[in-house]
Amino acid sequence: MTEKSPETHGLDAVPVLDLDPLIDDLGTRIIVCCGAGGVGKTTTAAALGVRAAERGRRVVVLTIDPARRLAQSMGIDSLDNTPRKVDGIKGSDGGELHAMMLDMKRTFDEIVEAHAEPDRARAILENPFYQSLSAGFAGTQEYMAMEKLGQLRARDEWDLIVVDTPPSRSALDFLDAPKRLGSFLDGKFIKLLMAPAKVGGRAGMKFLNVGMSMMTGTLGKLLGGQFLKDVQTFVAAMDTMFGGFRTRADATYKLLQAPGTAFLVVATPERDALREAAYFVERLAAEEMPLAGLVLNRVHGSAAALLSAERARAAAENLDEGRIVDQGAGKTDRSGSPATEPELSDLATAATAPPVPQAAPTADPAQESAVDDAEHGDDTDVRHLTAGLLRLHAERMRVLAREQRTRDRFTALHPEVAVTEVAALPGDVHDLAGLRAIGDRLTAGR
Amino acid sequence: MSRLQVVSGKGGTGKTTVAAALALALATEGKRTLLVEVEGRQGIAQLFETEALPYEERKIAVAPGGGEVYALAIDAERALLDYLQMFYKLGTAGRALKKLGAIDFATTIAPGVRDVLLTGKACEAVRRREKHGGHTYDHVVMDAPPTGRITRFLNVNDEVAGLARIGPIHNQAQAVMRVLKSPETAVHLVTLLEEMPVQETADGIAELRAAELPVGRVVVNMVRPHVLDEAAVRAASGDHRDAIARTLASVGVAGGTALVEPLLDQASEHARRVELERAQRAVLDAIGVPSYELPFLGDGADIAGLYRLAKELRKQGVGA
Numbered sequence: 001m002t003e004k005s006p007e008t009h010g011l012d013a014v015p016v017l018d019l020d021p022l023i024d025d026l027g028t029r030i031i032v033c034c035g036a037g038g039v040g041k042t043t044t045a046a047a048l049g050v051r052a053a054e055r056g057r058r059v060v061v062l063t064i065d066p067a068r069r070l071a072q073s074m075g076i077d078s079l080d081n082t083p084r085k086v087d088g089i090k091g092s093d094g095g096e097l098h099a100m101m102l103d104m105k106r107t108f109d110e111i112v113e114a115h116a117e118p119d120r121a122r123a124i125l126e127n128p129f130y131q132s133l134s135a136g137f138a139g140t141q142e143y144m145a146m147e148k149l150g151q152l153r154a155r156d157e158w159d160l161i162v163v164d165t166p167p168s169r170s171a172l173d174f175l176d177a178p179k180r181l182g183s184f185l186d187g188k189f190i191k192l193l194m195a196p197a198k199v200g201g202r203a204g205m206k207f208l209n210v211g212m213s214m215m216t217g218t219l220g221k222l223l224g225g226q227f228l229k230d231v232q233t234f235v236a237a238m239d240t241m242f243g244g245f246r247t248r249a250d251a252t253y254k255l256l257q258a259p260g261t262a263f264l265v266v267a268t269p270e271r272d273a274l275r276e277a278a279y280f281v282e283r284l285a286a287e288e289m290p291l292a293g294l295v296l297n298r299v300h301g302s303a304a305a306l307l308s309a310e311r312a313r314a315a316a317e318n319l320d321e322g323r324i325v326d327q328g329a330g331k332t333d334r335s336g337s338p339a340t341e342p343e344l345s346d347l348a349t350a351a352t353a354p355p356v357p358q359a360a361p362t363a364d365p366a367q368e369s370a371v372d373d374a375e376h377g378d379d380t381d382v383r384h385l386t387a388g389l390l391r392l393h394a395e396r397m398r399v400l401a402r403e404q405r406t407r408d409r410f411t412a413l414h415p416e417v418a419v420t421e422v423a424a425l426p427g428d429v430h431d432l433a434g435l436r437a438i439g440d441r442l443t444a445g446r
Numbered sequence: 447m448s449r450l451q452v453v454s455g456k457g458g459t460g461k462t463t464v465a466a467a468l469a470l471a472l473a474t475e476g477k478r479t480l481l482v483e484v485e486g487r488q489g490i491a492q493l494f495e496t497e498a499l500p501y502e503e504r505k506i507a508v509a510p511g512g513g514e515v516y517a518l519a520i521d522a523e524r525a526l527l528d529y530l531q532m533f534y535k536l537g538t539a540g541r542a543l544k545k546l547g548a549i550d551f552a553t554t555i556a557p558g559v560r561d562v563l564l565t566g567k568a569c570e571a572v573r574r575r576e577k578h579g580g581h582t583y584d585h586v587v588m589d590a591p592p593t594g595r596i597t598r599f600l601n602v603n604d605e606v607a608g609l610a611r612i613g614p615i616h617n618q619a620q621a622v623m624r625v626l627k628s629p630e631t632a633v634h635l636v637t638l639l640e641e642m643p644v645q646e647t648a649d650g651i652a653e654l655r656a657a658e659l660p661v662g663r664v665v666v667n668m669v670r671p672h673v674l675d676e677a678a679v680r681a682a683s684g685d686h687r688d689a690i691a692r693t694l695a696s697v698g699v700a701g702g703t704a705l706v707e708p709l710l711d712q713a714s715e716h717a718r719r720v721e722l723e724r725a726q727r728a729v730l731d732a733i734g735v736p737s738y739e740l741p742f743l744g745d746g747a748d749i750a751g752l753y754r755l756a757k758e759l760r761k762q763g764v765g766a
Contacts, residue, residue: 037457037592038643065594067642189547226611268458271746275492303708307699315697322697382686386693388674389709392716395673398744406746426718428641 014411017293017418019443022262023052026159029260030149031292034165034174036276040297041266042066043429043438044422045164046074048264049097050432051439052160053086056093060158064102064145064166073431074099081106083152088432098158104144108134111147115244116237124237129230141166142174146252153255175256175287262292265417267410269299269403274410281414293418295442296407300399300424309397316390319383447472447764448632450572450625451587451662454596454650455636456643460667462489463747463755464636464740465589466515470756473513474765477584480571481506481517484564485591490517495749501525503571509756516583518571522553525563562602562619569625593635593650600626600633601657632662637730639666639723648733664735666727668742672720674713738762 022028033045042063049061060083063071074086076099083098112130113121124130134140145166152161165174255261263284267277277294284291411419422441429435451468455461462483469481480503483490491499494506499519506517526549543549553560574582591599606619625631633654637647647664654661687710691702699705730737740758743751760766 039458068645069641189551227613270458272462272489272492273458302712304701304705304712307701307705311699315694315699318697319693379689382689382693385674385678385686386690388678389690389706389713390694390699392673392712393709395670395744396712402744402746426715427722 013415015293015416015418017295017420019048019051019292019420020055022292023048023057023160024055027260028262029160030153030255030258030262031160031162032165032256032261032263033163033266033295034263034280035266036273039266039268039273040422042070042164043435044264044266044295044297044442045162046070046099047429047435047438047442049099049162050086050089050435051443052162053089053095053097054091054436056091056095057160058094058096058158059160059162060098060100060152062100062102062145062148062152062161062163064141064164066101066164067428069428069430071101073429073435076101081110083158086432102141102145102148104141105134107144107148108140112238120237124234127230127234127237129227129234130238133234142176143249145174147248150248150252150255175283256289257287259290262290264292264295266295266297268297269406271406271409274406278410278413281417291417293420294410295420295422297422298424299421300396300403302393302396302400304393305397305400307393307397309394309401312390312394312397316387316394319387319390322383447585448630448660448662449581449583449585450568450631451585452590452596452600452631452633453587453636453665454590454593454633455665455667456593456646459636459638459643460747461592461636462487462493462589463752464634464665464667465587466490466493467740467752467755467759468634468764469515469585469587470507470509470513470752471759471764472585472587473507473509473515474760475511475513477509477513477765478582479513479515479585479587480583481515481587481589482568482571483517483519483589484568485589486519486521488519489589490519493747493749493752510753518567520564520567522560522563523549525567526553526559529563529566559606559615561599562606562615562622565600565602565622565626566618569622572625572630590633593646596633596635596650597653597657597659600654600659627658627660629660631660633659634662634665636665636667638668639726639730641722641726644726644729648729651733651735661735664730664733664737666730666737666739669739670719670723670742674716675720678713678717738764 022031031045031048033041033048035041042065045061045063046066049059053059061074062083063076066076074097076084076086081100081103083100086097086099089095089097109125112124116124142165145163149161149163152158256263265277265280265284267273281291281294410417420442422438425438425441429438451465451472453461453465453468455464466481469479473479481490483499488498490506491497494517496506499506499517501519501521501524503516503518505514507515509515523544527544530543553563568586568588571583572581572586576582590596602619602622606615635647635650637643651661651664687703687706690706690709694701694705738759739762740755743754745751747755
């Protein structure tokens with residue numbers, strides 16, 4: 001890693017993430033958007049879906065928990081667990097967009113129905129433990145998202161699947177949950193729970209160690225006997241399906257490592273979001289999952305970045321004072337040359353230590369006449385307004401500087417990660433046009 | 447003020463920061479607060495720039511006026527083992543359970559058990575007393591799961607009582623529910639003045655109310671100062687460009703109209719945002735829940751920012 005002097009922006013050296021080649025590449029079959037909560041994962045996934053479809057791909061977007069308006073913008077406000085075609089997609093290359101919202105319980109039910117004969121399926125679906133597990137377990141959503149991804153991929157109706165990841169406790173949960181659920185469902189513990197039901201009575205005691213009986217005893221005490229019975233019934237009913245769960249969890253995992261898969265880590269230039277992003281980058285590398293790059297949402301910019309925050313603030317304060325003290329007073333750069341550093345610090349000192357003896361205004365015919373032309377009230381308004389513009393700019397520059405610092409920290413850790421920045425929008429996205437605009441910003445490069 | 451303050455909010459709204467600021471604000475003159483986190487993210491440690499918190503209550507900050515803030519990262523697995531130890535004197539058997547995957551099962555898979563353990567630990571801290579009889583902590587502030595999951599998380603009774611119909615977990619769930627549904631508890635939702643978080647807040651409040659959980663305040667976070675309004679910007683973008691350029695020049699800012707243009711663009715963006723915020727504020731007002739307002743911290747939420755937010759909360763009546 002090269003040392004960077006404080007003056008150079010760290011991102012200058014960072015490779016730019018170019019998303020158009022990624023979505024145009026027919027070899028790209030799955031794009032996974034992951035990142036902390038509230039960074040715009042779902043919006044990014046939807047915008048990429050729209051863009052890819054309008055560039056000729058047959059796309060399905062799998063969203064997990066979209067905001068209502070965003071879902072409506074794609075016409076999927078009903079939660080029916082099936083991809084629906086999105087109307088209004090433009091483009092001449094025969095591209096199509098389908099979108100769906102994950103219904104985790106429905107997905108779980110469907111697995112049960114598909115893999116067990118009707119009687120057994122009903123027994124499982126009616127089991128209280130199953131009902132809680134399918135609706136509530138902290139990892140079910142993650143597991144079902146991966147399950148659904150596998151299903152969509154297997155149907156082979158789409159040549160690109162864009163998937164959003166669940167709003168987990170930790171952004172990494174969706175990688176771990178399927179394994180966790182899988183290993184629970186055919187793990188040691190569940191086999192032990194099942195053993196009494198299978199072998200029955202004293203015969204089973206032969207291979208049941210002390211720990212086992214103590215364990216069921218303790219769990220029984222802790223959770224109540226009925227609960228344990230529900231679990232045992234559930235487990236017995238699910239027996240034939242266990243192998244399947246594990247196999248499928250493994251298959252999905254492999255799918256995520258396959259060359260056709262690309263991960264996009266989504267973040268905002270905030271400390272927490274980028275910290276999660278860094279964890280994610282490291283984790284993906286450890287799991288040998290292909291990272292395409294980082295999408296940095298809601299980045300602030302300024303077309304007037306040459307004017308520093310300090311200078312803008314000082315000038316604003318100068319204007320305010322001028323208004324109170326003397327309408328005509330003010331320090332004018334008469335030479336027309338850009339302000340030099342010493343002048344800048346003069347301004348800053350002046351701003352922090354009022355009252356300040358203002359530089360005596362020397363006669364400047366051109367400006368005098370201009371000021372005379374304006375109405376007195378107008379002039380005050382303009383000064384007020386200009387001070388406001390400067391303050392706003394100072395605030396903007398402060399945000400820019402902070403975002404830059406946060407990004408530099410990430411870049412220092414992961415200089416190899418390609419980044420695309422998405423400029424902050426003043427409002428939320430409500431329709432396809434909004435998603436299209438995000439898509440443009442996503443691929444605008446720098 | 448309720449003794450258990452639960453802080454939730456959509457991801458990205460700054461709920462951890464708000465929870466920490468609230469814990470600081472409540473630690474007025476000699477009071478002691480406990481800030482707990484339940485999601486294993488070590489967000490508190492990061493916020494206070496300390497090393498990762500162990501499963502142990504430790505002092506993390508001193509509030510102006512001598513109050514103290516303690517912090518605890520609750521770990522469901524450790525809470526369960528503690529619990530087993532306390533009630534069943536399990537000792538080494540706990541390790542055996544762990545080996546078999548039983549602890550894993552209870553804390554991550556068995557629906558609701560994890561939540562009972564986490565909320566249970568927080569409620570224990572609320573009820574705990576010192577030898578002299580006073581409460582150990584004047585307030586417990588919980589950095590809770592996000593809005594989308596908060597009702598389910600707190601409503602452990604429904605979840606667990608239905609499954610574990612008898613036994614200590616059942617009883618624990620009942621005891622926790624009594625605290626959570628009482629005026630001892632207040633659930634606050636952090637939001638930004640943006641559409642999605644406001645919508646989630648409205649939905650979250652409806653869910654909390656339906657579950658009879660006590661809604662505290664809406665905390666409107668990251669409120670930006672309204673430097674310019676729409677009218678000012680409209681006035682500016684007309685024929686005043688030259689006048690603005692001259693005014694800028696008069697205070698030594700060169701650049702002329704070429705600089706004025708981007709400044710005006712920024713202003714109209716700001717004005718649009720102000721309008722959107724006004725609309726979202728109206729949505730929040732319609733919900734009829736009192737609110738706190740916290741300013742946007744231009745330099746990010748560092749420790750100094752935290753103290754500033756705490757001061758702001760005190761100004762608005764926290765800890766009074």
